[in-house]
Amino acid sequence: MKIHNPFLFGLLGGLGVLVAIAIGATIGSLATILTYIGAALFLALGLDPLVTWLEKKKFPRPIAIATVLVAVLGVFTGLVFAIIPVVTEQVQTAIRATPGLINAFIDGTLRDNIEKAVPWFDVQGALDGLQGWLGTLDFTSIGGGVLSVGIGIATGVTGTIIVLILTIYFVSSLTSLKRGLYQLVPASxxxxxxxxxxxxxxxxxxxxxxxxxxxxxxxxxxxxxxxxxxxxxxxxxxxxxxxxxxxxxxxxxxxxxxxxxxxxxxxxxxxxxxxxxxxxxxxxxxxxxxxxxxxxxxxxxxxxxxxxxxxxxxxxxxxxxxxxxxxxxxxxxxxxxxxxxxxxxxxxxxxxx
The missing domain is CATH 1.20.1440 (de novo design (two linked rop proteins))
Incomplete structure (x- = not known):
């Protein structure tokens, strides 16, 4: 279709630009969701070879999928229950040791240890810089930063759960998803x-x-x-x-x-x-x-x-x-x-x- 009217041509061009901007803004708003989908699809493709291997061992595909998912969730659960308590305990111990580290800084013990380990490092200069940086801190903004970190951790946990749920869905329906994608390609x-x-x-x-x-x-x-x-x-x-x-x-x-x-x-x-x-x-x-x-x-x-x-x-x-x-x-x-x-x-x- 040829457009001879310059006004209509410019109008349609402007509408096209607006549509492109709207599409870009929509994709930006959905960036987090698209990231979750991409990560879940990536993990599903990673688990698919295990499902295929079980199928070669005469497992029906539904049973192979269930076996892989149960095994993965079992390993994940075992890792959580085996590692997280130990890690949590050691993190708490590290937190309790923090006052001792501060005292070691004050009395020079930790400084002496660092100087022995890395004699080329300017410990006094680093301490002076740290002291100057602490003097410029805005503790009100630090409180807001701590809150932001807490929100970020909660968002990360929620995102992990969403990715796990999507991964289970993609693994169970990967064959049908591929089949639907293949149907969009010309038969030739x-x-x-x-x-x-x-x-x-x-x-x-x-x-x-x-x-x-x-x-x-x-x-x-x-x-x-x-x-x-x-x-x-x-x-x-x-x-x-x-x-x-x-x-x-x-x-x-x-x-x-x-x-x-x-x-x-x-x-x-x-x-x-x-x-x-x-x-x-x-x-x-x-x-x-x-x-x-x-x-x-x-x-x-x-x-x-x-x-x-x-x-x-x-x-x-x-x-x-x-x-x-x-x-x-x-x-x-x-x-x-x-x-x-x-x-x-x-x-x-x-x-x-």
Whole structure:
């Protein structure tokens, strides 16, 4: 349709811009809900390989789905009841130890420990800076910040419950969702689209299982080393269960999670134990990060997503910048999907030209 009237042309163009702005605002308002849906769908695709494996073992799909969901919920419940009380107790102990730390700051004991552990660090300068920062604090805004943190924690718990419920729904109805999506593709292109979509789904599932395996390895090794091995050699580490849980959670985040959690754990050991325990813990995590980066991660992820290491790094950084932790989680499977599309769609077309 050709529009010869300049006024009508401008009016329709302006309406189009307004509609685009309205769509963008709507998506922005639904950003949290879309994040929940994306996380749940991501987890559902990660659980689907387990369901498929059970189906290959002659399990009917409904029973396979129920078995996987019961197993996952059982592991999650067991983790909560086994770890959370220990972590809670150690957090309370750490809170009760805070006045002692303050006294150690005052009498110089903690300062001496820090200077012995890291002699290159300007402790006096850091203390002067901390004192100046405390003098500029607005305690009214701190109260509001504490309230905001409480609201954020409540929102996080609610979001976790929503994601779990959506994950259960997506796992149980994943086949029907795929079938409905495939029906939207023209019949002439449907077989190729189905094959490509199944490969992408399998890559996502393998990635979720691989990242979870890395997190379990880091958490288990951290617990064994900090709880059993180091104390046996006269290097006690307080709150080892809490530190191992931090290691597990950190390793769930691709690329930067292990480094970040290792730094946090080392700083906490420095705060609560001092030398020589902090030196031993720092050396352990430096060695572990090398083993994970050059041995564990390449072996697991090479089987999971099959994309070059440089693209893994770029994808994780870009995803984390755009969507935070969720972006870092889904960036590598998305990169794997793009690589599949390029290799199986774009490259063959270029070869036919």
């Amino acid at each position: 292109r449907r077989p190729g689209f189905i094959d490509l979509a199944e490969q992408v789904s399998a890559a996502v599932g393998r990635f979720v299982i691989g990242q979870g395996s890395l997190a379990l390895v880091n958490g288990a090794l951290s617990f064994i080393v900090l709880t059993l091995i180091y104390p046996a050699f006269g290097l006690p580490v307080k709150y080892s269960a809490l530190l191992a849980f931090i290691a597990f959670l950190g390793s769930l985040i691709p690329l930067v999670g292990t480094v970040s959690s290792s730094v946090i754990i080392t700083l906490l050991v420095l705060l609560f134990n001092g030398p020589p325990s902090v030196i031993a813990v720092g050396i352990y995590y430096v060695v572990y990060m090398q083993v994970e980066a050059y041995v564990l991660n390449p072996r697991i992820m090479a089987q999971a997503v099959r994309i070059p290491g440089a693209i893994v790094v770029i994808a994780a950084l870009a995803g984390g910048t755009l969507l935070g932790i969720l972006g870092a989680l889904i960036a590598i499977p998305v990169a794997a999907a793009i690589m599949l599309v390029i290799n199986q769609v774009f490259v063959p077309r270029q070869n036919d030209l």
